Amino acid sequence: MAGNRLDLNLLHVFDTIYREGSLTRAAKALHLTQPAVSHSLSRLREHFDDPLFTRQGNQMVPTPLARRFLESMKPGLTQIQGAVNQFHAFDPANQRKTYSLGLRDVLESTFLPPLMQRLNPYPELEIASKRIPRRDMETQLAAGKLDFAVDVLLPVSNQTSHELLRQDRLVVLVREGHPLAANTLDMEGYLSARHVLVSSRAEGPGIEDFELSRLGVQRSIRLRCQHYYAACRVVEQTDLLLTMPETYAQIISERANITIMNPPADLPSVDVHLYWHTAYGQEPALIWFREQLKAIQ
Amino acid sequence: MAGNRLDLNLLHVFDTIYREGSLTRAAKALHLTQPAVSHSLSRLREHFDDPLFTRQGNQMVPTPLARRFLESMKPGLTQIQGAVNQFHAFDPANQRKTYSLGLRDVLESTFLPPLMQRLNPYPELEIASKRIPRRDMETQLAAGKLDFAVDVLLPVSNQTSHELLRQDRLVVLVREGHPLAANTLDMEGYLSARHVLVSSRAEGPGIEDFELSRLGVQRSIRLRCQHYYAACRVVEQTDLLLTMPETYAQIISERANITIMNPPADLPSVDVHLYWHTAYGQEPALIWFREQLKAIQ
């Protein structure tokens, strides 16, 4: 670019450096090497005749001019990128993007394996699964830090769209050879045994307990823990019963001496929803990815 | 730009093609060759998987998608370009830009010669002087079709800034050897002669006539014409008097057998103003050019 017209691609680099506060991290985000970003920065510096970013300790701090410039042009840049993303012909075959998902514990195991298998034909594509506190989900989606989140049904504002991905019914797990495994599980048997309750919260009942109390009965909790996997290992070695979502139960039982049984009553199913930011939802890349997520049953 | 991230510089090309409706004209505006623009367009076409512009007769008509895309991204693009222009280090030595001026007849001769002389050190810089109807001036400034306009004092909205460039007093021209040239011109002599009136309008008095009628006198118009140069040629060969702005009179008299005389009364001076769009006025390139214009006395 001769003359004095700025190469607009440098703006994208500028924005990324600003956001990341580091050339190395910016380079990673841009799928470039660090010297490439450094060269781009020096071109920007020459164009603006300003250091733009100065190194302070281990982060690149923007100068006042850089700050003002970013404020001036950032809205325009996001608008342009939005427009480009919205209209460009989307070819999943050679997209190079990192999709970031908000997945909570169990869902990693149930979603990621079939997802990665489905994404096999697209090697340039990268996935990052992050554990996000529920109250931050909407914020992160809105900020573009997260492309999607998967969680149970939650109250969200209308800037966040969601869709039912799957209904996971609850099943009961017992160790192989457990006395109750011989016959169909009835309520009497279910209540006679003691139970493991898995919950991320420190106290309070699980969703299955709500239904049980509605039926006028109560079970006895022997162990409360945070992860289903740990709970299964316990179940395998004791006579405790574990009530949990079927999908994850299937996965775990493949490698464990565990029997899956139908629950003694119609327990509520766990509704797993997919969440995304409404405004970004029309981007072809995200539409495509949403289809992929929905396609894994 | 591998992957599927669009080269943002293509957006500028896209915008220019859209505006010009022609690849050749867009190439000229971008200081590129026609094939270069053609290649850029084909890259855009591949990216959007859409023809974007189809040739109909001798103009490139945007497809619906192109139209929608432009609407989506144009505001962002102008904002970015504004931000870039506002903050970038401005080096007049190697700027490559076409400044377009709205100049009306006379002003071309008085402004352009000293301006071009002053701009000699900047060979990459181009000037386009256009004759714009007065009522379109503000629109064209606002649309960026015109960087500056020079005209007499006009009523403008506050989106247009203006500044007094020079006050041009009115002088009287007579042929060399004219009887009246022997002495100082008094009102009696002025009124005794017959006159040429130069006006772009088809009828009505000139500004000097307003002042004369305020003084209670009236002159006799023999010839009404549109250009001062033609008027001077007539004055040179007749005994007619011509009242006109001094600056232009000086220029013409250099090559003509004409004597410049002080007017017989204090005639109003012509206030020449420089006009520009307020919002664009802060761009370094325009600030610089404004200084150049003001510097030529």
Place this chain on the structure above:
DNA sequence: GTAAACGATAAGAATAATTCAGTCGCGTAA
């Protein structure tokens, strides 16, 4: 009907960008 204008295309040239290799400065830990 003919000439001029315009966009598309091919191939070569020039330019620009990336990468690689190496230096320097700074913060952190021993």
Place this chain on the structure above:
DNA sequence: TTACGCGACTGAATTATTCTTATCGTTTAC
């Protein structure tokens, strides 16, 4: 304090990309 390591900068060389020159095929206007 010293040594180590991380991160940014620089320069040279390679690689890629874009631009240009030249030419063709259409279309349009006189």
